[in-house]
Amino acid sequence: xxxxxxxxxxxxxxxxxxxxxxxxxxxxxxxxxxxxxxxxxxxxxxxxxxxxxxxxxxxxxxxxxxxxxxxxxxxxxxxxxxxxxxxxxxxxxxxxxxxxxxxxxxxxxxxxxxxxxxxxxxxxxxxxxxxxxxxxxxxxxxxxxxxxxxxxxxxxxxxxxxxxxxxxxxxxxx
Numbered sequence: 001x002x003x004x005x006x007x008x009x010x011x012x013x014x015x016x017x018x019x020x021x022x023x024x025x026x027x028x029x030x031x032x033x034x035x036x037x038x039x040x041x042x043x044x045x046x047x048x049x050x051x052x053x054x055x056x057x058x059x060x061x062x063x064x065x066x067x068x069x070x071x072x073x074x075x076x077x078x079x080x081x082x083x084x085x086x087x088x089x090x091x092x093x094x095x096x097x098x099x100x101x102x103x104x105x106x107x108x109x110x111x112x113x114x115x116x117x118x119x120x121x122x123x124x125x126x127x128x129x130x131x132x133x134x135x136x137x138x139x140x141x142x143x144x145x146x147x148x149x150x151x152x153x154x155x156x157x158x159x160x161x162x163x164x165x166x167x168x169x170x171x172x173x174x
Contacts, residue, residue, distance in 0.1 A: 027147035028156055034109040041092045047078055054078035063174035098168040119165040
């Protein structure tokens with residue numbers, strides 16, 4: 001009986017370890033994200049060359065990767081009509097948000113897949129795999145899915161309304 005209990009405990013310990021390791025693997029490789037010919041991470045000069053100067057908006061986050069007390073700050077957003085990047089004069093800029101719309105032609109590329117306002121939740125699951133449904137949270141009027149990046153603490157939140165992709169947001173832990 002004692003040996004059986006020990007084996008059972010060992011089994012649950014290994015199961016917990018395997019689940020934790022799998023959760024830390026990450027669902028998305030940020031370096032494979034492309035938007036209008038630019039990478040997920042880009043320079044201010046490349047943004048201005050592609051989209052114009054944008055509107056500079058000061059940020060004052062209390063926590064996360066872009067707080068003013070970080071060595072690379074102060075950070076600010078370059079805001080455009082349906083998207084924005086965040087960065088500083090000392091560091092590169094990160095694609096922070098895209099507001100998708102079926103009437104606009106905004107497209108985010110992940111490897112060979114296209115994400116747009118036409119992307120359905122079913123399409124999304126085909127792109128990122130069945131395991132993303134574990135991260136899907138249903139809210140009243142919309143669904144969100146946080147995909148963690150590989151080898152980092154950050155990730156991407158995708159928002160769906162009426163089964164279609166409506167928003168992409170870069171997420172950092174607090």
